[in-house]
Amino acid sequence: MTSSVTPQWVSSYPPGLSAHLAVDATSLVDAWRRRVAAAPDRSAIAYFDGTVSARRLDGLSDAFAAALQDRGVTHGDRIGILMQNVPQYAISFLALWKLGAIAVLLNPMYQGRELRHLVDDSGVRGIIADDQLHPATVETVEGSRVEWIVTTSGLEYQTRGDPRVFGAHAAAQPSPDGDMAQLIHEYEGRRPTEPGLALDDIALLTYTSGTTGPPKGAMNTHGNILTVATTTAAWMGVEPGDSHLAVAPLFHITGAVIGAATPLLHDTTLVFVNRTDPAVVVDAFAEHRVTCTTGSITVFNALHRVEGAGAEHFASARTLYSGGAPIPPATVEQFRERFGKYIHNIYGMTETTSAVIAVPPGVDAPVDEASGSLSIGLPMPNLEARIVDPAGTPLPTGHQGELELAGPQIVPGYWHNPQATAGTMPEGRLRTGDVAVMDEDGWVYIVDRLKDQINVSGYKVWPREVEDVLYEHPAVYEAAVVGRPDPYRGETVVAYVSVKGGETVAEEDLIEFTKQRLAAYKYPRTINVIDELPKTQTGKIRRRVLRDTPQEDDT
The missing domain is CATH 3.30.300.30 (ANL, C-terminal domain)
Structure with missing residues (x-):
């Protein structure tokens, strides 16, 4: 933050939380190694009936990183990840970060030119893909700079084969360029030579549509992600042994940072359910004693419609958050009436590396009398938030203007796009394009969007x-x-x-x-x-x- 004055909203923070939280790790890999050392045998991943300890996950990612390093993957290389929410996503993240490589998040729903634009713009050398997507991906990247596609199967790391998720799904023929499981087996016990990493090294390249053109790659650094993971964990009261369910897709910034990086770095279990099926999610809450999740309004609406779902399924949940769009008050109340749990709003963007404004746990967000909308929350630690006019001049409390944000969560810019960077983040301050109001206590309300998105x-x-x-x-x-x-x-x-x-x-x-x-x-x-x-x-x-x-x- 640029100001030493304690903001007014800190008085409404969760107990013991200050306006400034230090990040003591030097990189995401450093933070991960500390987590493994603290509790190596604690479960790091749960996937239906399968579990993976922190020690084993470290070994799996070491082996995969060593295999990729032998292929020439090195510091700064971009490698695409094209899969659903499966354990291999976590393995890929850790392996790439150990090499100093950049994980390019690719949406598995993209087809043809949508995917090709991201591949060409980022210049990925290789892609780690779900085996079911391999044939279409090969066709899409033909003639690009992609050198290889390594495949993996969503059937791995579990034996239940839940028909609601997998149906008649069978493992496809592995890519001739390699299969993740086979590569890990071949390199078992090996560790990569890790480069020196810095907080300003890029860890993720996450694409977002801008207001004036095609998708742009936001450069989420190790420091950006560590800041958000640290503040989010403190805000939500994450404790060792907690269980976090990944319902937000990991190819989206919310899923990648809140859904994956935060639990991976904080001695908790990251629960995967592959492609989100509402009934499977309800069962996962009960089976894995889920304490926290963050999803879109669509997820919570779908959970509400699951026949037979009741408060007992969500008994272990302490914090439920919804991002992407403010939830209507009626939806929050309907969910609480049926399940006994309050859904908290949380706000972030690709350019803010996910969560930066949120409702404190256990607190009902105030409702704006003029619009009837729920507040999206209070600015979280390490963030400077203000409402500005078109010239960038701060506006008084209660006045509508554009929400502007600054802090170590904000990306340094867009990949190879200095013009877009200068337009959206003048002097490092993010102009969000959202029209908002902040009240005298720091509660933020989204009124409208400047963008046509x-x-x-x-x-x-x-x-x-x-x-x-x-x-x-x-x-x-x-x-x-x-x-x-x-x-x-x-x-x-x-x-x-x-x-x-x-x-x-x-x-x-x-x-x-x-x-x-x-x-x-x-x-x-x-x-x-x-x-x-x-x-x-x-x-x-x-x-x-x-x-x-x-x-x-x-x-």
């Missing part, structure tokens, strides 16, 4: 990306995409199109067209074919008019 279940959707796909359809003349409030996803994608003269197209056909070309959360659930899109006098399509247009189901 759509927030679907915690994932960001850039309208231009969807529009570009619609324009590929031969019948489409003009297209505009907006977000609409959705009780299940937070927001849903809605498109408006006009067609070329003499052409006709069914809305269902357009939906299917986009579905085949976009990640599942991106394609429009509703497409309206209209005669003409509203425009300004200069010919620009007026998205706001479309956003405010009533739908048939609104009446």
